[in-house]
Amino acid sequence: MSGHTAPSLLLNDEQQMLSKTAHQFIHDRAPVARLRTLRDSKDETGFSRELWNEMAELGWLGLQIPEQYDGMGLGFFDLCVVLEQSGRELMPEPFVSTLLLGTQTLLLGGTDAQKKALLPGIASGETIVTLGYEEAGSHGDASMVATTARKSTAGFELSGAKLQVLDGHLAERIIVSATTSDSGYTLFLIDPARSGVTITRQFRIDGLNAAIVQLDAVPVERDDVIGEIGGGAVLLEAVFDRAGVGLSAQMLGASEQAFADTIEYLKEREQFGVPIGSFQALQHRAVSVYTELALTRSAVLAAARAIDDAPDDVPRLASLAKAIASETFMHAAKEAIQMHGGIGVTDEHDIGFYIKRAQATYMTFGKPSQHRQRWAELHGY
Amino acid sequence: MSDLEEFREDARAWVRENAPDSLRGTSGSGPFEGYWGGSKCEETDPDLLRWRDLGIEKGWTAPSWPKEYGGGGLSHEHEEIIHAEMKAIGVPRPVAGQGLAMFGPVLLEYGNDAQRAAHLPAIARGEMRWCQGYSEPNAGSDLASLQLKAERDRDEFVLNGQKVWTSHANLSDWICCLARTDPNAPKKQMGISVILADLNTPGITVKRIDLISGYSPFCETFFDDVRVPVGNLVGKENEGWTIAKAILDHERSSIGRSIARQPGSAQREVVGRTRKHLGVAEGVIPDPLLRDEIAALGMLEEAFHLTLARIQQSAASGTPGPEGSITKIVGTDLKQMRFELGMKVAGVDGLGWEGPGFDEDDLQYTRDWLRSRASTIEGGSSEIQKNIVSKRVLGLPEGKK
Numbered sequence: 001m002s003g004h005t006a007p008s009l010l011l012n013d014e015q016q017m018l019s020k021t022a023h024q025f026i027h028d029r030a031p032v033a034r035l036r037t038l039r040d041s042k043d044e045t046g047f048s049r050e051l052w053n054e055m056a057e058l059g060w061l062g063l064q065i066p067e068q069y070d071g072m073g074l075g076f077f078d079l080c081v082v083l084e085q086s087g088r089e090l091m092p093e094p095f096v097s098t099l100l101l102g103t104q105t106l107l108l109g110g111t112d113a114q115k116k117a118l119l120p121g122i123a124s125g126e127t128i129v130t131l132g133y134e135e136a137g138s139h140g141d142a143s144m145v146a147t148t149a150r151k152s153t154a155g156f157e158l159s160g161a162k163l164q165v166l167d168g169h170l171a172e173r174i175i176v177s178a179t180t181s182d183s184g185y186t187l188f189l190i191d192p193a194r195s196g197v198t199i200t201r202q203f204r205i206d207g208l209n210a211a212i213v214q215l216d217a218v219p220v221e222r223d224d225v226i227g228e229i230g231g232g233a234v235l236l237e238a239v240f241d242r243a244g245v246g247l248s249a250q251m252l253g254a255s256e257q258a259f260a261d262t263i264e265y266l267k268e269r270e271q272f273g274v275p276i277g278s279f280q281a282l283q284h285r286a287v288s289v290y291t292e293l294a295l296t297r298s299a300v301l302a303a304a305r306a307i308d309d310a311p312d313d314v315p316r317l318a319s320l321a322k323a324i325a326s327e328t329f330m331h332a333a334k335e336a337i338q339m340h341g342g343i344g345v346t347d348e349h350d351i352g353f354y355i356k357r358a359q360a361t362y363m364t365f366g367k368p369s370q371h372r373q374r375w376a377e378l379h380g381y
Numbered sequence: 382m383s384d385l386e387e388f389r390e391d392a393r394a395w396v397r398e399n400a401p402d403s404l405r406g407t408s409g410s411g412p413f414e415g416y417w418g419g420s421k422c423e424e425t426d427p428d429l430l431r432w433r434d435l436g437i438e439k440g441w442t443a444p445s446w447p448k449e450y451g452g453g454g455l456s457h458e459h460e461e462i463i464h465a466e467m468k469a470i471g472v473p474r475p476v477a478g479q480g481l482a483m484f485g486p487v488l489l490e491y492g493n494d495a496q497r498a499a500h501l502p503a504i505a506r507g508e509m510r511w512c513q514g515y516s517e518p519n520a521g522s523d524l525a526s527l528q529l530k531a532e533r534d535r536d537e538f539v540l541n542g543q544k545v546w547t548s549h550a551n552l553s554d555w556i557c558c559l560a561r562t563d564p565n566a567p568k569k570q571m572g573i574s575v576i577l578a579d580l581n582t583p584g585i586t587v588k589r590i591d592l593i594s595g596y597s598p599f600c601e602t603f604f605d606d607v608r609v610p611v612g613n614l615v616g617k618e619n620e621g622w623t624i625a626k627a628i629l630d631h632e633r634s635s636i637g638r639s640i641a642r643q644p645g646s647a648q649r650e651v652v653g654r655t656r657k658h659l660g661v662a663e664g665v666i667p668d669p670l671l672r673d674e675i676a677a678l679g680m681l682e683e684a685f686h687l688t689l690a691r692i693q694q695s696a697a698s699g700t701p702g703p704e705g706s707i708t709k710i711v712g713t714d715l716k717q718m719r720f721e722l723g724m725k726v727a728g729v730d731g732l733g734w735e736g737p738g739f740d741e742d743d744l745q746y747t748r749d750w751l752r753s754r755a756s757t758i759e760g761g762s763s764e765i766q767k768n769i770v771s772k773r774v775l776g777l778p779e780g781k782k
């Protein structure tokens with residue numbers, strides 16, 4: 001805490017209500033077992049458009065989008081309330097691509113025209129917007145940009161390839177980073193229908209949908225630049241901070257659910273004539289996970305609060321939240337499998353989905369070790 | 382709410398106006414730091430004594446106790462604010478110790494009027510120091526197995542037996558004992574009573590025990606036909622276990638809290654020691670592995686403080702969550718991590734016990750590191766805490782005994 005008065009880490013009445021409603025809706029309508037069906041049927045979309053639209057009608061997709069762009073005009077904190085619940089059942093819907101990467105880039109760097117063109121569609125569920133930054137060999141380091149933007153008469157021509165672009169297979173707009181000079185890179189908004197764009201669907205362990213976005217001299221106009229020319233790095237860092245916090249809220253929900261399922265199992269599964277939850281070796285490990293969950297919740301709430309109220313605190317609290325949520329989710333997912341025994345490693349049981357998502361989220365928007373290095377820098381050592 | 386905000390302004394002004402300069406930045410303002418008082422106290426620091434007197438005069442040594450017992454007659458929220466304001470500038474509370482943190486509250490809740498009148502004002506003024514007589518050689522984690530015998534002889538109890546690990550019994554005036562008043566009770570938790578004893582009573586012998594740190598904070602306390610008036614019984618005879626558990630809960634949450642110190646202080650301390658011992662003047666510490674370890678500590682520290690704040694906020698909003706139960710586990714882990722890392726960066730500079738060739742700060746730090754090993758044992762070990770969370774919070778079934 002930077003000052004001695006801590007930020008408010010409680011949900012207000014409306015937020016508690018929102019959390020409850022979202023919990024119930026997602027529990028009833030979006031059970032984690034969907035991931036298996038979607039995977040095995042090689043579903044083209046890879047998630048449910050219908051659910052996405054329903055959530056739009058409930059107002060959840062536009063929670064944080066300003067009213068002038070047809071949103072509810074609430075805060076990032078409110079969005080995190082829904083994200084947490086969406087994480088419980090590992091929903092594959094385009095939260096990360098559209099509400100985090102796309103929306104946050106537009107909110108932080110977009111022009112009024114760009115926001116007008118895209119945010120209302122995002123709030124209504126129609127528009128999927130994503131951002132591609134991963135490239136061959138970049139290993140999650142968004143500053144490694146081999147994609148180039150060459151100046152042309154109309155604007156720029158983009159060439160390169162972005163990998164594992166979330167929901168890139170059906171996004172209406174894809175934001176990509178491309179180098180515009182020796183010193184920096186820039187974010188561009190591209191329409192995948194443009195000539196020179198090739199989209200190839202990718203399949204990952206975690207049930208999130210992704211694509212390779214190949215760019216061969218794709219023409220873009222000056223108006224498609226987001227933020228400053230050469231200002232991509234600064235903008236992207238701010239976007240990743242927000243996206244990391246939103247993802248951390250999902251990780252928190254996912255960890256909570258994996259843990260709750262495990263505690264249930266510890267109470268019901270019997271060996272040696274007693275519930276396995278009576279074995280102290282398991283009890284103490286369960287308490288360790290519980291402890292980490294409590295710490296993670298505080299970190300996530302504080303970071304989400306800072307995004308709305310204390311911008312100066314965002315970098316350090318975002319790094320704190322992402323680092324701690326990543327470690328907690330991984331730990332909770334591993335213990336969940338171990339404590340389920342053999343059934344835990346079968347595809348038939350849902351608990352195994354959690355470790356796949358844990359691995360993917362661990363590697364996204366900075367690994368914990370990267371955030372610890374950043375934390376050290378931010379604290380001057 | 383605005384009332385409290387106004388009070389915060391006043392409390393801040395008072396603390397900043399009155400706290401002696403020399404005490405600022407010296408304390409995390411927990412309940413166990415600062416002036417412990419008692420009739421055997423040899424404290425001479427004039428600033429500490431002045432701060433004590435100012436606190437007493439204001440009623441802020443025990444802000445939430447009734448005025449008639451030397452308190453400030455304020456609510457717990459007000460008390461939190463006062464302590465937070467002291468913590469904000471790092472001055473200790475004007476009076477500290479177990480009497481204020483543990484036994485006063487017990488008397489307020491379970492004692493009778495005579496006991497309150499007899500003991501609370503003296504505790505609030507720091508005149509009488511108290512210690513806790515719970516543990517025995519064969520009753521540690523399994524506290525309910527305790528054997529200190531208390532037999533009724535008309536209007537007196539006669540105590541026989543031994544306590545151990547009695548912190549600061551040698552410096553205390555009174556001891557709050559758990560004693561067995563009914564050896565034939567059907568369960569070991571039954572037949573226990575809470576009995577107060579003046580340590581000057583004939584038959585009590587106190588022997589110091591040295592710790593690995595070289596300090597001697599605790600004692601063995603022997604009872605040999607010690608006669609105390611029946612008026613020293615707190616609550617009902619044979620129903621002391623409930624009170625004991627309440628005291629323990631209280632102790633554990635205050636240990637967790639008091640360990641917390643200032644947000645960021647553990648990280649600053651370790652960074653400071655790294656600079657000193659590895660000769661890194663300013664800026665980036667070149668070893669990325671070490672940076673990673675320090676950052677992990679700093680992050681845990683921040684998350685712990687945020688969690689304490691969250692627990693406090695939800696308690697204040699009237700719906701305390703179950704997270705309070707983990708503060709001792711996390712707080713003591715954090716403390717040990719801090720000292721381990723602080724010792725690691727010191728390397729051989731941290732190996733001094735006493736004498737030439739080592740600087741005073743390092744000698745002290747090493748002793749504190751050794752002392753920190755006790756934190757996961759005292760007040761209920763981390764294993765026992767985990768048993769409690771497992772049962773009470775997670776609802777897991779009890780194991781076969």
Ligand SMILES: Cc1cc2nc3c(=O)[nH]c(=O)nc-3n(C[C@H](O)[C@H](O)[C@H](O)COP(=O)(O)OP(=O)(O)OC[C@H]3O[C@@H](n4cnc5c(N)ncnc54)[C@H](O)[C@@H]3O)c2cc1C
Nearest residue numbers: 513514515516521522546547548755758759760761762764
């Ligand atoms: C610095 C310090 C100050 C203290 N001050 C006081 C004081 O003022 N007054 C007072 O009355 N007491 C005091 N104590 C005593 C303290 O409460 C006991 O040391 C503590 O409760 C543990 O008891 P024990 O030492 O007998 O260890 P044991 O109970 O013998 O424990 C030994 C080991 O076994 C583990 N263990 C025991 N039971 C279980 C179980 N059921 N499940 C899993 N693991 C278990 C413990 O965690 C520990 O690791 C103090 C202790 C210390 C270190």
